[in-house]
Amino acid sequence: MTLNEYYDLDVSGIVATIKKEGAKRVLVQLPDGLKPSAEELQEAIREELPHLELFFWGGSCYGACDVPLHVDRLGFDLLIHLGHAAWR
Numbered sequence: 001m002t003l004n005e006y007y008d009l010d011v012s013g014i015v016a017t018i019k020k021e022g023a024k025r026v027l028v029q030l031p032d033g034l035k036p037s038a039e040e041l042q043e044a045i046r047e048e049l050p051h052l053e054l055f056f057w058g059g060s061c062y063g064a065c066d067v068p069l070h071v072d073r074l075g076f077d078l079l080i081h082l083g084h085a086a087w088r
Contacts (some may be wrong), residue, residue, distance in 0.1 A: 009041070014080055029057040030082050031070045043075035 018026055038056045
């Protein structure tokens, strides 16, 4: 089973965004349905960015309005929030 078999995740887009932003410490927030696939997503991102400090939010994720506050104060350069639809 792979992520792309069940979910339409743009891993290359995630990697491109991390590179474009020059992020060194990235926090990824997943909805509950994707949390079991976090390790596979981590491996896919690390293939392209092996030195990236990558963390996954373990708390709730009930949609675009439920993002961790003050990500910068937590020491992260970038928050990647995955949900059911694209939102930029």
